[in-house]
Amino acid sequence: MKKDIFATGTPESAGVPSDAVEWLLDQLESGFTEPHGIMIMRNDILCAQGWWAPFAPGIRHGEQSHSKTYSATAIGIAYTQGKLSLDERLIDIFPEEAPENPSEYLKKLTIRNVLCMGSGMREEPKASEHWIRDFLSMPVVDEPGTAFMYNTTGSSMLAAIVKKKTGMGMHEFLMENLYQKIGIDGANHKWIRTSDGIEAGGAGLFATLEDNFRLMKLYMNGGVWNGERILAEDFVRAAISKQIDTASEAKVNPPATDNFLGYGYQIWMCQPEGVYRADGAMGQFTIVVPDKNMEIAIMENASGAHWAQKTLDVLWEFLEKIPSEESLKEEPEKAEKLQRRLKSLSLPAPEFRPCGSASGKLYGRRLHFAEPLRLDAYGLLQGCSDAIREIMVTDLLITETEDPMTLRMKLFVENSADQNGSAEQDILVGLDGMRRESHLNTGMLNRLLAAAYWCKEDCLELSLRWIETCGTETLCLRVAEDGVTADLTGTLAFHDDQRNIKGYFT
Structure with a gap:
């Protein structure tokens, strides 16, 4: 695997005040979440990165629904290579698992609809040995593409589609067509798999923070890495823009206000205009900020009632502290102090009381x-x-x-x-x-x-x-x-x- 090493520099060299990063760390350590790792890049300069011990750069971490963006990317690569069309119907891809008499709406269900959570279903099946058949047997109540319903089984269907259309398991396909090209160590990945061996593409990946960062850097680059087009331009444009309305999420998860703004291809739209994110439960975020040429990745355990929305709110406030200038006057003392802090991040140590009368x-x-x-x-x-x-x-x-x-x-x-x-x-x-x-x-x-x-x-x-x-x-x-x-x-x-x-x- 060829791994490009990102250019590094002080926050100021990237146009980010060291004081702003210190503020962000203060917020993340204030108690509303348990931070595990963070990376910040602006203007192609990796200007801040750190992991809270015992977490570390090379340790796999639960992705939860951040896995979905990997699955969508596999579909996008297959599309770019001409191996599939986004308008292919699922009943044509899986004729043996499709119902004998599919409904009119099921007949319309396409890969594109699944990508944007517009399957038309209002519930998803429980895990079972015949999960593909069960998915295709669920009632399609709304016309596909018209109504949003978060459907993790649908995201796993993307992995099954990749295998059907390419003849390769999704992990194998990504190893050959993505990971080796953008510097992700796929050998360090682990996937939960369904009973038939398909990767659980909706929530089953364990990967590193840098893997997520590199994945979304590909989208930030418009689908191109080192001059090679990996994702078609039209796929990237659709993936990172609103393809379906998600206002209905206000009833499902009221605190998560950043879920109400639209959905692309397994990617969420965000409150700051033009900003988009890959998102996994409990705060696994990789956020792209196009107008500031900026990317932020974070792993954490934000399991409270706010459902990680507080982290996003803090990040939006952090973005307001970033000036428009591409670089700032160097602040060596502040940058050195920040670097020392980033190298010594740690979660609280276990309590010490080794003796008890019992x-x-x-x-x-x-x-x-x-x-x-x-x-x-x-x-x-x-x-x-x-x-x-x-x-x-x-x-x-x-x-x-x-x-x-x-x-x-x-x-x-x-x-x-x-x-x-x-x-x-x-x-x-x-x-x-x-x-x-x-x-x-x-x-x-x-x-x-x-x-x-x-x-x-x-x-x-x-x-x-x-x-x-x-x-x-x-x-x-x-x-x-x-x-x-x-x-x-x-x-x-x-x-x-x-x-x-x-x-x-x-």
């Missing part, structure tokens, strides 16, 4: 839970063939190690036949205010950082950060004479919390 009751004694604890770092796409699976913990054993500041937590797992026959999972847990990393046998995502402290004399709180996702799970064990009462909660908006689960010493 530790003697807990350590070395196996617990059996009345109801299995469901550890689940992702949980959005259960039923996909190689998605991370819930770890159904029936029993748990916490023991001390030779290192007094490290615990070993052994999980006894239910239904472990699909985990290479392993009935146990070992997790190292730091007690010294630092996380320990373990690699679990959990399918696609397996990197877990764990730390613990005694939040009360009789309560051990364990923080379980699945570093390849947005989310952290917290397991609180309140110790009594006969066992524990457990609460398992998570920071992901989709997490299914469990509380007051009884565990008995055996």
Whole structure:
């Protein structure tokens, strides 16, 4: 893979005040979100980038619906290469999965309609083995292209279309026709897949912040990279402009005001005029600002009720601080101070309280839970063939190690036949205010950082950060004479919390 190295410089050399970037970092660290990484480019100068430890540039991160823009790009490349027409009907592409007697509206449903979330459906099917057939069997209530409905299964249909029309899986197709050309390390990507092996193109990608940045830089460049046209000009023009009205989203998700302004090809329009973004749940944003020749990418976990809208509001305020000049007078002291800050970004360290009076009751004694604890770092796409699976913990054993500041937590797992026959999972847990990393046998995502402290004399709180996702799970064990009462909660908006689960010493 040939990887172009972006030109770098001070914020001022790119026309961005260092003070404005400092302000943006202050806002992101003020508590309304948990920032994981950020990149800022203006006038083709990468002028600010940083990752909040333990996140880092090369660590994959859950994309959620940012995956959709990769799927649309694959369609755009196939279109550019003449392998498909955007006006092809889905019933012609999938004749074997289409209903025997398709409705008149289904007969009109095209790739273009799916790209802009204008399928005409008012609901999408549940995950199943025959998901393509189920999608084509959903009632098409509105004429395709006339009504917006956010349809993640429809985005996965784009991956299925790519395979049908090119003979290649979407990941393989993107590796050959996109990643190698624009400097994305596709070997570091992981895709959740549907039961038939198709990439879950609606929300199933795990990639890096720079991958997202490069993807949207291609759109910012009008579909051209180093003089090679990868996406047709007319495809890019349509993709980044309003193709369908999304005012109906005000009823679906009222706080998300940046969702009311229109939708292109798996790309949202934004409040500042001409600005557009790729968007994944909990704040995975890559934003292009054409009139300032600027791009901003961010990864975070914004799981609150504002649904990441607060981040966008902050970014729009940040843009107001960017002057029209292409470069500014250098401010070396401010730029150096900012650079030191960007290199030392970190999420808050785990709490430190290694001792609790109930530790003697807990350590070395196996617990059996009345109801299995469901550890689940992702949980959005259960039923996909190689998605991370819930770890159904029936029993748990916490023991001390030779290192007094490290615990070993052994999980006894239910239904472990699909985990290479392993009935146990070992997790190292730091007690010294630092996380320990373990690699679990959990399918696609397996990197877990764990730390613990005694939040009360009789309560051990364990923080379980699945570093390849947005989310952290917290397991609180309140110790009594006969066992524990457990609460398992998570920071992901989709997490299914469990509380007051009884565990008995055996």
